[in-house]
Amino acid sequence: MRGDDQAVPTAPAFPGRRWLLPSAVAAELDPDAGRSGRPPRRTVRDWIVDFSCFLLAVAIGLMVADALPGAQDLPHAVLVADQLLGALSCAAVWLRRRRPLGLAAVTVPLGFLSTTSAGTAVVALFTLAVHRPFRYVAWVGGIQLALIPVLVWVRPDPDLEYGPAVVWTVLLTVTLIGWGMFVRSKRQLVLSLRDRARHAEAEARLRGEQAQRLAREAIAREMHDVLAHRLTLLSVHAGALEFRPDAPRAEIARAAGVIRESAHEALQDLREIIGVLRAGQPDDPGRPQPTLAALDALVAESREAGMKVVLDQRVTDPAAVPASVGRTAYRIAQECLTNARKHAPGTQVAVTVTGGPGDGLTVTVRNPAPEGDVPPVPGSGQGLIGLTERATLTGGRLEHGPCEDGGFEVRAWLPWPARA
Structure with missing residues (x-):
C-alpha cells in the first residue's frame, strides 16, 4: 500500500466528448448540472437530431399533403387549414425535449383535424417513449391505439383498404413505442454503469484510506512497543545516576553502558520506522521482527x-x-x-x-x-x-x-x- 499519492483518482465527468452525448445523459453525468434550475442546454448532437426530426415531420407532412386532394373531395379552405395545422405542428417539434408529454397528448386529437400532422405525431410518440417513464407512454400510446380504427375510418388511406390500413398503423405505433423504450433503456444502462463506476471508485478510495489508516496504527503500535522499552531503560538508569552520584564506579560504568546501548537501539528502531513511513511499505520493516x-x-x-x-x-x-x-x-x-x-x-x-x-x-x-513509595x-x-x-x-x-x-x-x- 502506498501513500496519499497512490489514492484512486477521481474519474472525469464525461467519458469522451460532451457534444456526442444527449443533453439528458450529459446532465445526469455532470455533477454540476441542474444546480441552476434551468433545463440542460442542447448539445451539438441534440441540434442535429432535432433538426433531423423536424425535417422528417415536414417530409411526412408534404407527402400526405400531396395525396390529400386526390384522396378526398375536400373544400380548399379545409385543405389550407389542414396544412396550416401541419406546419404549426412541425414547428412544435422543437419543443419535444421540454414538453414531450404535452406534445404527444396534443397530437392525439390533432390527427383528426390535420392529416399533415402525421409526421409530428410520429416524432412526438417516439420522443415520449424516450424521455418519460412507461406509465405516460402507456396512457398516450394506449389512447392512440384505441383511436386508430376511428382515425382510419374518418381519414381513409387512398392506397390501402380499411383493414390493412388499421393493421399497418397499429404496427407502426407499436414499433415507435418499442424503439423509443429501447433507446431509453440503453440510456438508463449507461447511467447505471456510470453510477456503478463512481461507487466502485469511491469504495476503492475508502478502502485505500482505511488500509493506510490501519498501516499507520500498526506502525504507531510498533513504535510504542519498541521505543517505550528502550526509553524506559534510559530513564531508569539515568535516574539512578542522578540520585546516586556516589555509586561505585563499576555500577556507573554498567549503567552508562546500558544507556548507550539503549540509545543506540532506540535510534536504530526509530530510523527504521521513519524509513517505513517514507517508503510507504509497512509490511517491509527492514530487519526481521522478533x-x-x-x-x-x-x-x-x-x-x-x-x-x-x-x-x-x-x-x-x-x-x-x-x-x-x-x-x-x-x-x-x-x-x-x-x-x-x-x-x-x-x-x-x-x-x-x-x-x-x-x-x-x-x-x-x-x-x-x-516496597515503599514509588515515584509517579x-x-x-x-x-x-x-x-x-x-x-x-x-x-x-x-x-x-x-x-x-x-x-x-x-x-x-x-x-x-x-x-x-
Whole structure:
C-alpha cells in the first residue's frame, strides 16, 4: 500500500466528448448540472437530431399533403387549414425535449383535424417513449391505439383498404413505442454503469484510506512497543545516576553502558520506522521482527539493566510457534517488563510461557507490589490497550488487573493451530 499519492483518482465527468452525448445523459453525468434550475442546454448532437426530426415531420407532412386532394373531395379552405395545422405542428417539434408529454397528448386529437400532422405525431410518440417513464407512454400510446380504427375510418388511406390500413398503423405505433423504450433503456444502462463506476471508485478510495489508516496504527503500535522499552531503560538508569552520584564506579560504568546501548537501539528502531513511513511499505520493516525464540534475549537484556526476572518457558520448540503468534507473545512480554520497570521497580517479575500446537500459547507476566513509595511515572495506558488489540487481532484474548497481594498480572492466550 502506498501513500496519499497512490489514492484512486477521481474519474472525469464525461467519458469522451460532451457534444456526442444527449443533453439528458450529459446532465445526469455532470455533477454540476441542474444546480441552476434551468433545463440542460442542447448539445451539438441534440441540434442535429432535432433538426433531423423536424425535417422528417415536414417530409411526412408534404407527402400526405400531396395525396390529400386526390384522396378526398375536400373544400380548399379545409385543405389550407389542414396544412396550416401541419406546419404549426412541425414547428412544435422543437419543443419535444421540454414538453414531450404535452406534445404527444396534443397530437392525439390533432390527427383528426390535420392529416399533415402525421409526421409530428410520429416524432412526438417516439420522443415520449424516450424521455418519460412507461406509465405516460402507456396512457398516450394506449389512447392512440384505441383511436386508430376511428382515425382510419374518418381519414381513409387512398392506397390501402380499411383493414390493412388499421393493421399497418397499429404496427407502426407499436414499433415507435418499442424503439423509443429501447433507446431509453440503453440510456438508463449507461447511467447505471456510470453510477456503478463512481461507487466502485469511491469504495476503492475508502478502502485505500482505511488500509493506510490501519498501516499507520500498526506502525504507531510498533513504535510504542519498541521505543517505550528502550526509553524506559534510559530513564531508569539515568535516574539512578542522578540520585546516586556516589555509586561505585563499576555500577556507573554498567549503567552508562546500558544507556548507550539503549540509545543506540532506540535510534536504530526509530530510523527504521521513519524509513517505513517514507517508503510507504509497512509490511517491509527492514530487519526481521522478533519471535518467541528472542524472548530469552529480552529477559537477559532486562537482567543486565538491573531487573529481577524469572523466565519459565515450557514450550519445547519456540521456533515452531507461528511467526505472528510468537511476535505477539514477545511484544506482550516486552511491554509488561517495561511497565514493571516503571511502576514496580526492584520487584521480581515472573514470566511464564506455556502451550503447544492445538492448545494455544499462554503468556503470563506477574509482579508483586513494590516496597515503599514509588515515584509517579506518567503513562497513558495505551500500552495495555495496544496489547489487548494485538491479541484480539491474532485471534486470542488478553486480561490484566491487580492481584490480591497488591501486585499486577497480565495473562494472554494466543491460538496455536495443531500441525496438519
